[in-house]
Amino acid sequence: MALETVLIVEDEPDIASMLGEALSLAQFDVVMAPNRKAALNALEGQAFDIVLIDLRLPDGSGLDLAREIRAASATPIVMMSGQADDIDRIVGLEMVADDYLEKPFSHRELIARFRAILRRYENDTSGSNNSAIPTANTTLAFHGFTLARAGRELCDSEGNQVELTTREFDVLWILAENQGKVLSRQEIYVSSGMGKGLADRQVDGLISRLRSKLYSNGDGPRKIRTVHGRGYILTDA
Structure with a gap:
């Protein structure tokens, strides 16, 4: 071999x-x-x-x-x-x-x-799965956005594509797939297929960028909410 x-x-x-x-x-x-x-x-x-x-x-x-x-x-x-x-x-x-x-x-x-x-x-x-995330879902919807595993694309309610880095997409996918559930920083990192050992501040940085890209009206901290001492949650509403 x-x-x-x-x-x-x-x-x-x-x-x-x-x-x-x-x-x-x-x-x-x-x-x-x-x-x-x-x-x-x-x-x-x-x-x-x-x-x-x-x-x-x-x-x-x-x-x-x-x-x-x-x-x-x-x-x-x-x-x-x-x-x-x-x-x-x-x-x-x-x-x-x-x-x-x-x-x-x-x-x-x-x-x-x-x-x-x-x-x-x-x-x-x-295989045909381009995502690092093992899942049966092919698309996820939340807050007017549509997240598509094929092409690894995020579109807003008007069909405009929101540019994401590879890691931003993977983190957003795992949050959206677990919408309404609190995930710890390590759960976010490991479940999105990127291994272990990530510094907390790196997860925080990814979440901060997702908030600014998705919610330019300032709703980011309300939509992707920090649960102190536990992690993050993508809210249901």
Whole structure:
């Protein structure tokens, strides 16, 4: 059976070596790139199943590299950083990456995250269901909106499409499918197919953006309501 391939973009040799050894032992085929230029060269030469990128690279931003990769392909991307303020920056941006890890992290956690992401991508591409969310529903309606799994589209009451990122769509779907039910932050993240380990503030950021996109009249906090100490609920009315 062919090994899954991972590109590690990390400029610190010791860290890169440890990551490469751990992933090799976990039966990944590992390619190393110490900077953005080497990463782009590697990506031109072969396809990868997943890419791990350090946020700070000697010849540019790892986030910019992630954007370049995302513009050209759907290859899963995991960001990593050793700076807490860097993590805050990632959380505050549109979700160009599938996950992030704050250094130091355990090799076991990294491998578990990789496996979860790869399973999700395999499910996304192995059948007609384009959503990461396992469900029998094909459309959901709420508050005058229609959410369609086919095409992953959201339309308002007048048929105008509302642009959503991948993660915004997945979070909104799980809220709409459980309309009237309180969901914890971790339930929202895990049930929408994006694995575990999400920081609470990242869920909060997604909810905030959904409120502003769907309810420009300021009804967002009333329609997607915060239940303190428990999570969020998409109200029935």
